[in-house]
Amino acid sequence: MSQYNINRRQFIRGASATLALASLKANGMDFFSTAPARRVALIGTGWYGKSDLFRLIQVAPVDVVGLCDPDRHQLEKAAEMVSQRQTSRKKPVMYGDYRKLLAEQKPDIVLVGSPDHWHALHTITALQAGAHVYVQKPISVDVMEGEAMVAAARKYNKVVQVGTQRKSTPHLIEAKKNIIDAGLLGKVSHVEMCCYYHMRNNGNPPVQAVPDFFDYEMWTGPAPLRPYDGLPHVRWWRTFMEYGNGIMGDMCVHMLDTVRWMLKLGWPKRISSTGGIYVDKTGKSNIADTQSAIFEYDELECIWQHRSWGTPADPEYPWAFKLYGEKGTLCGSTMKYDFIPNGKGEKIHMDVVYEKEKYPEDVTEPDIELNAAPATRLHMLDFLKAIDNKTRPVADIEEGHISTASCIIANLSMKLGRALSYDPIKKEIVGDPEATKLLKREYRGPWVHPGA
Structure with missing residues (x-):
């Protein structure tokens, strides 16, 4: 292997941390020390919904105020895991209906980790409730749902980041x-x-x-x-x-x-x-x-x-x-x-x-995609930066x-x-x-x- 390749390899191993630090200190603000905790809710507490939420918890101060899932067992397990991961050790309020969560908790950010057929309604309702949204891909199950989601993001002037974290x-x-x-x-x-x-x-x-x-x-x-x-x-x-x-x-x-x-x-x-x-x-x-x-x-x-x-x-x-x-x-x-x-x-x-x-918590997290974790963290930082700067995120x-x-x-x-x-x-x-x-x-x- 050439010295050029070795140097590039060493460079990229530090690139994620460097990019993260730059994003955290956007506008002169250190998220970890000065930023107020953002009120966050997760709709869909399955595999990737929880994974996205845990990556967000890792890079910014958040207060996970609500979780929503129609499976009570999955919901209770997720609430216990979140209480162990967020700094406050608080267990989020659990809901079976996302509309009630949005009305009662009024989150600043909503993560949509539900199955694809729910992405459009969950995203648009969250935007109408005043939240910025991080929605998993694919954003919709039909083309007109996608058109409505774009229109809603623009109408309510909110940031919507899509989980295409490549x-x-x-x-x-x-x-x-x-x-x-x-x-x-x-x-x-x-x-x-x-x-x-x-x-x-x-x-x-x-x-x-x-x-x-x-x-x-x-x-x-x-x-x-x-x-x-x-x-x-x-x-x-x-x-x-x-x-x-x-x-x-x-x-x-x-x-x-x-x-x-x-x-x-x-x-x-x-x-x-x-x-x-x-x-x-x-x-x-x-x-x-x-x-x-x-x-x-x-x-x-x-x-x-x-x-x-x-x-x-x-x-x-x-x-x-x-x-x-x-x-x-x-x-x-x-x-x-x-x-x-x-x-x-x-x-x-x-x-x-x-x-x-x-x-190190990545290593013990159940079902984590270790290769995708750094990408999702940077994706979350880009999402937060877009919210603060009122700009479009990389995966708008x-x-x-x-x-x-x-x-x-x-x-x-x-x-x-x-x-x-x-x-x-x-x-x-x-x-x-x-x-x-x-x-x-x-x-x-x-x-x-x-x-x-």
Whole structure:
């Protein structure tokens, strides 16, 4: 390994702490010593909701005033964990209805960690209640929900940060700055993105009685009410199109958003996709186990492929993006990046940043994504800085909408069997009334679609 690579590796290991310190002292204010505690609430206390909240607790003084979840057992466990993590040791007030939480606690910040089919209503209601919002990706299950979320953020003049934290991932920030922005790739005219994880949950659990600690009606909300066949937490709900947009909406949104950020891309000109359930036809899952999509830009195609079976095309990059430029190739993932120049030149490699020494509690936290923790901390700091400075965050709701909606439209293209072009001004699929009708899903009553 060259001395150049060693120095870069040492640099990036300290980059996260440096960036965090800079953000903490924005406007001459040290958040840890002088900033008042912000009133924070979490809607959806499952795996990633708690993870996001714990990362926020690590970087800023907060008072977690309320938690909301329709699963009382999950809610009580989360409240106990929060009481152990926040400085006051106070246990947050627990709610089964997010509207009551917002009305009674009046939080400054709301973290939305609920399943995808709830993101729009939770976000918009929190904005209406006067809160800034950090919402997990994908921001919506249909395109018109996303449009309504952007409109609400602007109407109420609040900051909405989307949990596409690759934009705050230290080694990818470095790759953008020192590879792409420095011109080492040259013109990029082809991009490949992929996910080959065997992550499509499946099976045939029997229909059963809803347990008394779980409010299944509230959990389902505006989505279709499926026969109850067990707690939907973790990966079970993601295997149904009723609640999300499959692996395309879950995993492609991250990589497409990263590529768009790195290459400064907006809406694709045209989107096409093919795929379906080709291999694992058993079980109840109705999301595609195989799918390809093309997001077209001027003189650039961004191609996505996922398979929840078989082996990865590149075992080193099973969930990743690859930018092909005239001068070289950049491969990137949550774990590392590699730059390979064309012809002579030096290869550049960088690994993910960990902060186990600085945040030892990371090591003992159940189910934490250690590789993502530093990125989420920086993402939270960027969110707080945007609130204080009244600016747009790095993963502003509009950017999250473009990435989310593009993936949703890819699924619509797969369903209809034709390429689609979205007009964000007219909010329609160009020349395709049938596809335009599919931009808005029907809500289950009494819930009302925010795009209505």
